[in-house]
Amino acid sequence: MPSSLLKSAREIVRHRTLLGVLVERDLKVRYKRSVLGLFWTMLNPLLMMIVFSVVFAEIFRFSFEHFTIYFLSAFVLWNFVAQTTSWSTACLLGYAPLIRKIYVPAAVFVLATVLSGLVNMLLSLVPLAAIMLVVGHPIRASVMFLPVAILLAVFFAFGLSLLLAGICIEFNDVVQIYQAVLLGWMYLTPIVYPLDIVPNRFRWLIAINPMYYLVEIFRVPIYGGVLPDARLLWRAGLVAIVALGTGWWVFERRADRIAYLV
């Protein structure tokens, strides 16, 4: 199994030019036709944030410092995973004209989807930093840890995307089912509410939620200004690796069927 994982990885590396072209194409198609162009990427989280901040800070009255930053720092990461995984449910169908005729390992298309989502996420860090400056939340040296948190999130998103892409190619109603799952999943993750409002008897729900760990190790360096503790990091790493391994395994087993199904 590790040797065939290595083989797939090598296949992907061999197609890196294609990966670059696909990511570029994705970003172009997404922004070319909108007047605001690239600014839209940054404006979108900004608008989102205003809505959520008003709803949760003003209406629900969570009384802690800089709720906006608490929420946004988690939401940026959540949004990355949610967006890329839901794009990937449809990505193989979208690329069907390419898959049917020229041999390219199909995982390249899934990875391209994840990477273009990553570009989006990195761009949305710019308005986040701007807002932190405006509200006067300190940006500490702990943000140097973010590349690690982002890398783990990419592993997780890629793994889950592979799994979903492999299933959706056969059962296209999973695309809709997954949208519903995402909605529930987001509210089961402490993104818009603090962990301590969750009653003890429901804490296990948080503990088994992989997104909790990935979100926390991303939020803590930004909002808390400290490094995440080792226990959290260890678990985040574990869920990322397990997701990647499982997703890759399922996808690889279905890879032969993909050209028949698209």
Added chain:
Amino acid sequence: MPDRLAIDVRNVSVRYTIPHERIPTFKEFAIRWLRGRIVWKEFHALNDVTLLVRAGESLGIIGRNGAGKTTLLKVIARVLRPRAGTVNTAGRVVPLLELGAGFDPELSGRENIFLNGAMLGHSRRYMERRFAEIVAFAGLEEFIDAPLRTYSTGMVARLGFSIATDVEPDVLLIDEVLSVGDVEFQAKCVERMNRFRELGVTFVLVSHALPTVQELCTRVVWIEGGRVQADGPPAEVIAAFTGQAAAPGLMTACATAIG
């Protein structure tokens, strides 16, 4: 025979799950699975096919619709992985399988050249060097920045052919694409293909146009029901094919095949 093999297909079988048996939704799958009503029925597109092609040969593949010709081509191109058997090819295999293979209609002709080049394994820098020549051969200088969806079928085919044959491949797979494009472009294609032949490029051509096959190929394989029915010099195999296809009850199939 000292020649090396360009294509080595041994005992290859391909099975499709036939369309009306496909269960498209998870809901239906779950319901049928609970009722124990899933029937796996398969259609054998290729059955134990062995095909050895020497470097420099021009092979024509003929047969009726649905006989498995395109499937065989896709197997050689590695687009489909066979369920059984092995496929080996030597060198760079360039497939020209369908119109607009590896193109994105939303992107411009220029962007598509880079996309298609990347799919064929070329670097960006390499494509930049070849760009002008590709556009010139396709004769699309004026339209290169327009989105591909605005192109006519002939224009798309010209661009595809131009990219695929810009560098001399080791093996070129062609599926019925030469019939498009105007007379002038067809002449250019034939000229380029003749040059390739002199250079020793291996061709595999799938076509219903029997005269073209007879003219271009040095060897013809007739596929029938997923098996190799005949394999030999063009004139003999084509004669056997037309003779069999013209047998009573098969007139319609013949008309479709040749028309």
